Amino acid sequence: MEGMAGSALDGFSPATRGWFTGAFTAPTPAQEGAWRAIGAGSDVLVVAPTGSGKTLAAFLAALDKLAGEPPPAETKKRCRVLYVSPLKALAVDVERNLRSPLTGIRQEAVRLGMPEPEIQVGTRSGDTRPPSAALWPPARRTS
Incomplete structure (x- = not known):
């Protein structure tokens, strides 16, 4: 995503760009700023009003990298x-x-003849059982 003189979208893969431009008119200012900073390797804190696309600003660069x-x-x-x-x-x-960007990026990658990204999303909360003992070792015994 380096060297973005035009849109911040220019730094994304064709599949991600294709999905985004098919779903939205243009990036919001919050998205443009975040993606330029992420592309430059900077740490980013996005502070913007509700509805300004912060979730996508935060995650699209990561999804694009994972997809590639x-x-x-x-x-x-x-x-x-x-x-x-x-x-x-x-x-x-x-x-x-x-879910929407992941589905859209997958569909766009297939349409463009690119490999279909293998990205999964999952959640775990404090009241959810751990997925495996190997990843989440049991508490230590205190005898």
């Missing part, structure tokens, strides 16, 4: 983006908001 790379062969290294939400309901909203 095969998942690691080692299962324990497959979680490459982690979002920690202070509210369980917010995590559910974010997951729901990621």
